Amino acid sequence: MGQIPEELHTLDPAQQNAVTRPAEHVLVLAGAGSGKTRVLTHRVAWLIACEGVDPEAILAVTFTNKAAREMRDRLSLLLAPAAVNSRWGVWLGTFHAVAHRLLRQHAAEAGLIPSFQILDSQDQLALIKRLLRRYNIDEGEVAPRELMAFINSHKDKGERVDRFEPIGARQAQLAELWRAYEAQCAQEGVVDFSELLLRVLELLETNPDLRLRYRSRFAHLLVDEFQDTNPLQYRLLKQLALDPESGESGAWLFCVGDDDQSIYSFRGALPAVLAYFQREFRATLVRLERNYRSAGNILAAANSIIAHNRDRIGKALWTERGEGEPIRVFMADDEMGEARFVASSISALIEEGIPAKEIAILYRTNALSRAFEHQLLALGIPYRVYGGLRFFERAEVKHALAYLRLLLFPEDEGALLRVINVPARGIGSKTIEALLKAREPGESWESVAMRLGGRGGVAVRQFAEQIRTMRAETASLPLPDAIAWVIEKSGLAASYAQGEEEGGQKEREERLENLEALVAAGHDFVAEMAREGISLAGHEMISLFLQHAALESGEHQGIEEHRAVRLMTVHAAKGLEFDTVFLVGLEEGLFPHENALESAFRTVTPDAIEEERRLMYVGVTRAKRQLFLTWAASRRLHGGVRYHAPSRFIQEIPEELLRWLSPRPTQRGKEFSRGAPMAAAEGAIASSPLYLWRPGMRVRHSKFGEGVIVRVAGAGAQTEATVRFAPPVGEKRLLVALAKMTPLSDG
DNA sequence: CGCCTATCCTTTTTT
């Protein structure tokens, strides 16, 4: 611990200033690559080593599990391990993990049963679908996702349904469903992600004793990625913070963030909190603008892209590094060509001695990873895909977890419906319907099952019996044994093990491996709990494990692969850095994503494109030495072929920073079109004999008149266009090879 | 009544 003051000399003056601020509220505006995590970890170390602050009086919150882990690792290098990892150490975790820990300790005061379970987004959506079905509301009338977004967006602002005042019939209907949703959650003893935070907020607001207790416990509260804070989280921070007005005891806030890297507004984040916070808490502002990560050209490109955003506090990153390599730009004919280029470039880089783990392929959406995986595999380059289907979200893992839930909570309808016929045991929709219908209020389904007649009655009774037996058998088993037991006795293992058809042979093996990995995760969890001083067996431990699984949805599988190229979304890459970055799929409609674009049929808030731009900025600033930008003129996606123009973001980089590795997208112009996709690529035209059909294009049909192409799917003679015509006609799907249709304009 | 197959429909990012 004595090394801290010495360590401080390795910080630059701005970083040192931030780290050693006296007891006051601080806002650190930290540009990309400016040593944000260093400042945070050193601040914690400085508080403990130099200011004599008790580690227990420090709370540090992050947004992702990955960031929490990173901070924990880096803190352990500065402090004695016990100060970080044990229950006497610094509190460190995601907002949700911290909230969960608090709720576990105060479940009763928060109005929750001790074994409350956490709904992940999948579970939440499933519950909402069940709800809509029960109310006989057609999914066309209220889309489950819409209702989910409605509920979450209000809860993320800290709103409750009883205080919500709907405007108009539509909102009234949604609010009614919201109310029903809350009732259902209460009945099942489950809470969603927002609810975790909301309960803690209300706990602190309404319970003065508890508020006082935690306010005096935490002297310092550090927040990472502060720009991602939503109003609910901000209010939570305020409850724990020292209020400059009242002077009541509370924590000093040390918030680190970058408004240019705010990429979670879809989750309710409000980058304006940076300004709010500074004003409301009279926080000292410290700017970190010196970038230690990227070569000059990369930084210049990033600065120039982000300068196109209007809504920002504004800062300019600088570096003392040289310009470095130019930014390479490559246009491929299609996604396989793009992937081939990337994979062969990576192969060359590895030859040159760049470690594979220092190379990353970043994309906007997970769906883009396939082609790259394919080509990397073909060249024998080791790779690891992050994100995508997370471990705890795999169907087979969910099934196993649902069995566990059913053992503990017979009333858990979601779990029941998930596994009642998995593996198939002759219980179909009719039987399930009868089962639910025959149920008296307050009666358990297991007792209903006992008196259910009809064809499915026997099967249901057997199932109920099976669950009851497993419940007794697992009552005192250690966690991993209990998991293994349930996987075996439920028949899940057998159903994946037997190989009648060869079609899914590999898939079944994978599923079996995942089930084994779940047992391993149980072992890990027991060890982790032991470190926190918790040692339980049987159902209590299962309950904790289930909560953990919902909260930490991914990354539990596999050991960190140290010699592999990394593939991930730009979102997942935030906070990371790599020697070489391939930013791929840079096409209008993909990146920026089409959902953020204005179109003839959709109006989008102007903020949406700015958020896409910030995302691009995050992607670009991940690169230390070398940056590649690639896109494909045509791309097989969602079962059809789509043609995209290159992303506007490429154009926002000054020409002199770029080096083209492929012919420029147009012969004549220097400009390629903004906004709407265009026939940029010669290769794209070849796929259609006469015209290049693309979404957004206006057309005239001999019978239906004028219309606009909504989408194009299929290939060759099967190429099919969905065209929206004026009202009486509406949308039509037409085979472009046959339809009497001519293009009108390029939009 | 349950199971299998054909067709339709959606498709961002994360706790």
Place this chain on the structure above:
DNA sequence: AGGATAGGCG
């Protein structure tokens, strides 16, 4: 491409 659902067969 993949999941969800509707319709037909055993």
